[in-house]
Amino acid sequence: MPPPPLTPAGKTTGFPLPFMSPNLDSPVQTQLAVAVFNGPLFGEFHGNKRMEGKLSGRRRVFVQTETGSVLGMELDRGDNAHTVKRRLQLALNVPTEESSLTFGDMVLKNDLSAVRNDFPLLLTKNLLQRSSSTPCLSPTGKDLQQRDWSSPIEILGQSSRLFGTKQLVKDIVKAIKIGVDPIPIHSGLGGAYFFRNSRGESVAIVKPTDEEPFAPNNPKGFVGKALGQPGLKRSVRVGETGFREVVAYLLDYDHFSNVPLTALVKITHSIFNINDGVNGNKPHDRKQVSKIASFQQFIPHDFDASDHGTSSFPVAAVHRIGILDIRIFNTDRHAGNLLVRKLDGVGRFGQVELIPIDHGLCLPESLEDPYLEWIHWPQASIPFLEDELEYIKNLDPVQDCEMLRMELPMIREACLRVLVLCTVFLKEAAAFGLCLAEIGEMMSREFRIHEEEPSELEVVCINVRRLIAEREASSTEVEAGGEEFPFDIDCEEAELDFTPKFAAKDFMIKMPFLFGFRGKNGRNPFSKLVESTWEEESEGEEEPARMEEYAALLVQDPVPTAAKLSSLLRNTSLVEKNLQYMGAKLEHGYLAGMSSGNRSANEQLPTSASFVKLGEMNEEEWALFLEKFQELLYPAFANRKSVIARQRLRLRHGTSCQF
């Protein structure tokens, strides 16, 4: 179904958000005040003037420092990253030439034309500087205080789907003005607050991005990382769960899966936590702070799915939430993230409604192990209903991406690729006749003897990368008129036939690295997955005996399962080295840049292997990858069906033997 029409939301509030130091006596602070109030970038706009601002090419952005502080700033057409950083330097009172200004995947070097009105930019210290003694980029604290003239809650983004949030915002602002304060939520790992209306009823849950687990202002002691670093899940950066919550809502067309209204906001209140002692325990001491946060409608409910037996959950509700979880590759669908509301009324006794919440850990930057609580619920094994199949058929991942790029321009390309891959996977799997549980199982990794194995979905991706690498290598061979392909089979012909009867012979062609094939230059045409390792380690010899083992295994089982393939892979020294390399990369890339005080957060993190990264391919490679991915899905689906059939047969035999 088509995404909702994208109409610009009218804005009611003016800008800018001038910020100034409480200590205005110092020359730097005075300069700052001048820059803030007299500079061309900090004029005040209200109502129509805001529109004029837009027409004259002016944009307002929010610059979020890596410690979470938010500064409002107006950009003029002539602005570039350098001028913005210079202004920030005045505001922050620290040199910012060693810092980077980023917008999603983009490091803003000069041109700011891609930066959209009302969206947050992130100012981070460069890795080399992070461990040095330069102070944190934070305007909060004793030496600088924000004065914010904009509305206490501003919605970021322009989707018509966010209109519903406006009434909620109005109610909350009214309540704040008459002294109805938000309530901090004590459960969970991140900072979260129930905001209330004038009657004192909770109407929204607000989660500031700098109070997420491990973020600098987390109120529950889980700190130690700067915004933009790998977070609780390595493939979801700290500070980036908020926009993912909005993604889940925006993708939930027609409210199919019941995701509550969710928006990204800039919100100012004294309730929020700052871990520098400014907002202490005494309520009258607390200062107003601005945050970028997710803002979700509060849904009154009776309990969550962890408090109750699941048998009363409607099949359709479980399916619809499952469909969303597959599309967005949810890594956090535990029972606590499903609210349950009893439906009252005649003839509805015992009936409940499910409300999915907490989508901050969806769309990781690389494939991981999803967490799908519903996977073993009986409802998930019931075939999809007609309307669900229709919904799935109408999903269009390309349109989804266009819509998300428009609504949340900071979204990373790697996340969008995960969305595309999973949507294609869902569509093909449903068309093939798989049920929700089967699809979820194919996405999930297995742990065997404390080791994580790639999921069946990841195995398909790994095979696609190899297939492409092999194709590239063989075309190089042909061009160079060099060494003959080691198998007497027409490669093109074999590629056309991706039927479930995937012959071992074909498999050898498609995975030549397992069989000792080397390209002209003596390099195995293995996927980019191991490229860096290969650079360093390519002189190692394959083990012929092991290759024979693989061949024998493949003859017995032409379509290897994830488990078998994984064990083959694990036995391949290349892959072992690759995993070690990736582990080391994570260690060196991410940990090395952190001060020793930040270590604790990393030590608490469980490391999860990254078998498949989609973000590293260029556009052309990605298009080819998707094409081959679709082709290789069918053998994988057929294999899953046959595994299930065998399991059922074994179960039946087992049962009959018992009696």
Ligand SMILES: Nc1ncnc2c1ncn2[C@@H]1O[C@H](COP(=O)(O)OP(=O)(O)OP(=O)(O)O)[C@@H](O)[C@H]1O
């Ligand atoms: N939309 C909502 N409506 C009503 N209650 C909600 C809503 N979203 C969250 N809650 C409540 O707030 C609590 C905390 O929310 P949530 O789980 O999203 O926060 P979190 O900090 O991400 O938690 P966790 O660390 O468990 O993932 C939930 O347990 C739930 O009871």
